[in-house]
Amino acid sequence: MNGEKPKTVTLVEVGPRDGFQFEKTVVPTERKLDVIARLAAAGLRRIQVTSFVHPAKVPQMADAETLVARLPKEGPVAYSALVLNERGLARALACGIANVEISLSASDAHSRKNAGMPHAEALTRGLTMIDRAVSAGVHVRASIQCAFGCVEEGAIPAERIAETIRRFIDHGAHELSLADTTGMGSPPAIRNILDTVRPLSGGLPLALHLHDTRGLGLVNLMAAMDCGVAIFDTSLAGMGGCPFVSGAAGNIATEDTAYLLSSLGIDTGVDVDRVGAISRELETFFNTTFSGRIHRLSAHFPL
């Protein structure tokens, strides 16, 4: 790629899903709706609101149907839900959400832990799910977890990512996403995978989901923008984390990302201070300090 950064970048807010599912305290549906509405008012145009997972396993997401039913039916915001298996997809389609993310892991070890099967099997299942979702007429984002490394398997061969992407495209996915689930991505790893994947994506939007577990989240975002990526998942206050690492940082923070992009003259449409205000209220609600930075300031003093 030519290293020229995009003029506008889309931030996909995943805090209500990736963030809320990580906290022990279950957020009441009413409060989730309030947070989601305020994120929309702060300029977020894509919000991942829930995950259709087993309510006994992830009680934080047990209200998925109720929540989706109560989302605004009109307006500029695209709401999405994560689905990890057929049952989840069936629930998502039944309740009429317009956007689903179908996600599987590139790492065999991680896939066994999270999905109970190795990558190849998860891919076969995922492709069937994509077929079904596409037929149902919803917008399908197909995503790959651990795309930039796995704590057990190390670096994932670029060819495995490439082959998965090819299959996603063959089956009609509308958007592709690569997740740095472990935060093991680094600028060279990002470039390596993106140099392989970008030429395959045939004009489909390609998103990155970056965790800041090792502090490299925004550096990786910069590297990815140089490779032409212009869609990034972020979570307010940098909520989220890794269930296997106590205290690990979460996603790249919505506020910090929007602030960085704004300093580079890249438009996101996101109001940093309004998101920060929601984040600070959630810190009080959860009685914790999230790993993002700017939300800790009552005003961010843009230059």
Place this chain on the structure above:
Amino acid sequence: MNGEKPKTVTLVEVGPRDGFQFEKTVVPTERKLDVIARLAAAGLRRIQVTSFVHPAKVPQMADAETLVARLPKEGPVAYSALVLNERGLARALACGIANVEISLSASDAHSRKNAGMPHAEALTRGLTMIDRAVSAGVHVRASIQCAFGCVEEGAIPAERIAETIRRFIDHGAHELSLADTTGMGSPPAIRNILDTVRPLSGGLPLALHLHDTRGLGLVNLMAAMDCGVAIFDTSLAGMGGCPFVSGAAGNIATEDTAYLLSSLGIDTGVDVDRVGAISRELETFFNTTFSGRIHRLSAHFPL
């Protein structure tokens, strides 16, 4: 600059000064010496160990003389102390430390708060201090606080930074340093100031001291390396902060920085996991969570 990054980078550990002075709990001298010795064993070759400030104002640094007296007299590590006024410099010279950092603010508002006088006056005083320190035969780093912005004054004119640097050089400083005290630096701001300052520095080493208050610390480091900077202050676990902002992040973390640089093939000589072990002990000692990332992992799984 050509955007080519340096092959090796020097990290100046400032945790024992910038980090310890920010925590309410005073670290006993014995423990400071232990931390400093272990930082040296982890590969740090420059460590800022204390600040000669009024003991009633900053009780955390009240043991400056005792600490310096007990540092190793030989070995590969350069120990430095920060001095902010004549009295501090006199104390530093009297106790025989070989490296001093003489620091003043580019912002009038910040300088009034921290030094009781506007920038121009602080500069005059600082130059006298540089003269005296150079005559005394110690290594003098002259540094500018708020070089990339001030919460009260906004952006600082590059010309003010340039003029300060010229005077520092005229008076014989051996090293120059620019501090992003407020964490308001962004890649364009970093490039703007460095494009002005680098041509003036006449071969003198130029260091950057970056705070991660707004999450842009490592992104700014990347931008600074593209401009040829190869010396950075870091603090273990990202200790430190801003007395005016509760919960604000501290310096860029030694471990995170060393990890990032290692992923780029840039040598720092720093053992990430050994520094991380010290950081985790200090989190227990201070009963807090510092804002760095990698120290929270018991091993950092390099790729």
